[in-house]
Amino acid sequence: xxxxxxxxxxxxxxxxxxxxxFLMSSGxxxxxxxxxxxxxxxxxxxxxxxxxxxxxxxxxxxxxxxxQRVSSKEALDTILLDDTNGVGIDASAGEPQLVFYEGTExxxxxRIDYALSLLQPPGNCNAEVIGSNTPEQKARKEITCELxxxxxxxxxxxxxxxxxxxxxxxxxxxxxxxxxxRKNLFILSKLAIFLLSDLVFAILLTVLxxxxxxxxxxxxxxxxxxALLSLIMSLAGLICALLLKDFRQFTSAYLLIAIFVATPVFxxxxxxxxxxxIYFHPFYHIYMGLKNAYFGTPMNSPxxxxxxxxxxxxxxxxxxxxxxxxxxxxx
Amino acid sequence: xIEVKDLTFSYGKDKQALHGLDFTVEDGEIFGFLGPNGSxxxxxxxxxxxxxxxxxxxxxxxxxxxSAAHTQKFFQKIGVLFEFPYxxxxxxxxxxxxxxxSFYPKEQIRSIEEVLNELEFKQDFxxxxxxxxxxxxxxxxxxxxxxxxxxxxLFLDEPTSGLDPSGAVLFRKIIEKERKKGTTVFLTxxxxxxxxxxxxxxxxxxxxxxxxxxTPKHLKERNSNRRIVIDYLYQGRREEKTIEAxxxxxxxxxxxxxxxxxxSQEPTLEDMFIKYTGRGLS
Numbered sequence: 001x002x003x004x005x006x007x008x009x010x011x012x013x014x015x016x017x018x019x020x021x022f023l024m025s026s027g028x029x030x031x032x033x034x035x036x037x038x039x040x041x042x043x044x045x046x047x048x049x050x051x052x053x054x055x056x057x058x059x060x061x062x063x064x065x066x067x068q069r070v071s072s073k074e075a076l077d078t079i080l081l082d083d084t085n086g087v088g089i090d091a092s093a094g095e096p097q098l099v100f101y102e103g104t105e106x107x108x109x110x111r112i113d114y115a116l117s118l119l120q121p122p123g124n125c126n127a128e129v130i131g132s133n134t135p136e137q138k139a140r141k142e143i144t145c146e147l148x149x150x151x152x153x154x155x156x157x158x159x160x161x162x163x164x165x166x167x168x169x170x171x172x173x174x175x176x177x178x179x180x181x182r183k184n185l186f187i188l189s190k191l192a193i194f195l196l197s198d199l200v201f202a203i204l205l206t207v208l209x210x211x212x213x214x215x216x217x218x219x220x221x222x223x224x225x226x227a228l229l230s231l232i233m234s235l236a237g238l239i240c241a242l243l244l245k246d247f248r249q250f251t252s253a254y255l256l257i258a259i260f261v262a263t264p265v266f267x268x269x270x271x272x273x274x275x276x277x278i279y280f281h282p283f284y285h286i287y288m289g290l291k292n293a294y295f296g297t298p299m300n301s302p303x304x305x306x307x308x309x310x311x312x313x314x315x316x317x318x319x320x321x322x323x324x325x326x327x328x329x330x331x
Numbered sequence: 332x333i334e335v336k337d338l339t340f341s342y343g344k345d346k347q348a349l350h351g352l353d354f355t356v357e358d359g360e361i362f363g364f365l366g367p368n369g370s371x372x373x374x375x376x377x378x379x380x381x382x383x384x385x386x387x388x389x390x391x392x393x394x395x396x397x398s399a400a401h402t403q404k405f406f407q408k409i410g411v412l413f414e415f416p417y418x419x420x421x422x423x424x425x426x427x428x429x430x431x432x433s434f435y436p437k438e439q440i441r442s443i444e445e446v447l448n449e450l451e452f453k454q455d456f457x458x459x460x461x462x463x464x465x466x467x468x469x470x471x472x473x474x475x476x477x478x479x480x481x482x483x484x485l486f487l488d489e490p491t492s493g494l495d496p497s498g499a500v501l502f503r504k505i506i507e508k509e510r511k512k513g514t515t516v517f518l519t520x521x522x523x524x525x526x527x528x529x530x531x532x533x534x535x536x537x538x539x540x541x542x543x544x545x546t547p548k549h550l551k552e553r554n555s556n557r558r559i560v561i562d563y564l565y566q567g568r569r570e571e572k573t574i575e576a577x578x579x580x581x582x583x584x585x586x587x588x589x590x591x592x593x594x595s596q597e598p599t600l601e602d603m604f605i606k607y608t609g610r611g612l613s
């Protein structure tokens with residue numbers, strides 16, 4: 001059995017190399033790392049709104065360094081004309097008067113509070129700090145988690161289809177029907193290679209973007225969650241690739257999955273959008289499992305793991321069924 | 332080797348593909364299974380090779396009922412050449428054969444070089460990917476895949492399809508050689524010449540039923556009108572005469588100067604197929 005699995009595994013590796021799967025994954029890894037380190041972190045660190053102050057008499061004594069002073073009322077108007085999101089403070093009459101171009105009501109309230117807070121002395125706000133992550137670490141973990149989820153659910157899923165459609169097109173799946181091997185090994189070998197490749201991707205992405213020290217403490221739980229997601233997506237990809245006629249049909253089906261699976265999950269988990277039914281969405285729990293793993297707060301119940309394992313078992317049975325159907329097909 | 336009794340199979344409620352087939356294939360025999368598209372040839376082969384389940388009636392292979400026979404040991408004993416050359420296009424001939432042969436016990440496998448030499452495969456293509464091969468070359472590699480495990484029972488589906496005449500002759504020689512080794516061959520084909528030249532017995536199948544089963548020779552003899560056409564020269568003129576075969580026992584029964592040709596009016600296997608099934612093979 002091991003000899004057969006080894007032969008299948010070696011062949012699958014060659015198929016993936018020739019399908020440029022590893023090259024594509026490496027490319028994504030580089031792209032994500034560059035985005036996180038040179039784009040996302042800098043973007044998250046940027047100020048929300050520029051605040052400009054006209055205070056000829058220097059009436060404001062505790063002005064933050066984030067505030068930019070202007071020399072005249074005309075200069076304040078001109079600069080706001082260029083930076084329409086900016087907030088101007090005219091303190092020429094002693095009392096600060098806010099000047100800005102109107103946006104939405106909620107945003108405007110936020111802009112007012114933010115601008116006025118910059119005139120307060122530092123340490124005036126005594127909010128309790130929860131958790132040990134610095135804002136940068138938090139941002140890094142959040143985006144790494146999102147990218148990993150996206151990579152496995154999207155890019156990996158498409159990769160499986162690309163490899164399997166090749167084998168389907170060549171008709172070689174049918175040859176395996178008459179080979180002296182357990183037919184399940186064909187599926188197991190594919191799962192093993194995609195699982196390994198996803199785990200390696202998860203390790204590298206986490207080390208490169210979260211940092212070696214933090215990775216060491218969260219890695220085991222991250223790998224468990226990655227493995228669960230990887231197995232579910234690989235099996236779902238195998239079913240779709242075996243059932244659907246060609247890659248074009250597959251990509252159309254994938255777009256539907258991406259819209260209905262990924263969008264509500266990302267919206268609910270990362271924004272203020274509240275969807276009451278999201279708790280019934282299986283991928284929400286998987287995404288939250290991964291996110292909790294990144295923040296070192298695994299809170300998954302045994303029911304979650306049981307649900308994942310049941311899903312894997314059901315999907316595996318489904319793959320077996322469609323695989324046998326494919327083997328019976330005429331040329 | 333193969334024993335089939337009242338074999339039935341249905342793809343759905345109203346799609347009965349086989350209506351009770353009966354036949355046996357002896358050890359070391361080349362058995363031809365001839366029928367038009369959709370006649371039930373492939374279905375029968377798929378049931379025998381364990382790809383299709385849920386048949387009715389009885390079928391046994393190697394003396395064992397097929398429902399119990401389809402084990403890994405069984406698959407080690409059979410070789411299958413599919414109608415189309417199913418190969419990994421990104422791998423070379425050698426890599427394809429290495430991969431497919433890796434599932435068989437080492438002591439059973441023939442050397443890749445030996446099989447490819449037997450199939451007269453072009454040496455300079457050995458390491459090139461299959462995607463660069465012609466149809467004939469792919470068919471040779473598929474045949475090599477079927478032969479590499481030294482099977483005791485070979486299922487061949489249109490073995491000479493896609494081959495040039497010399498390739499077809501070579502394949503027929505190889506099939507003959509396999510028979511001499513004691514391999515049983517179950518040959519599914521449209522090609523009447525292959526069936527006539529190779530098969531010990533043939534079965535004509537149409538609409539899921541076997542319409543006739545015998546040796547090609549008997550099938551033709553049984554339906555022969557036993558007439559002979561003689562082309563000859565007499566007094567400088569070319570003439571043609573048809574006589575009954577027994578008339579030849581006393582020699583040429585008419586005056587002639589020179590015999591140009593003698594043709595028996597024996598029907599071809601294709602004529603027999605049309606007679607028994609009521610249609611052609613295309």
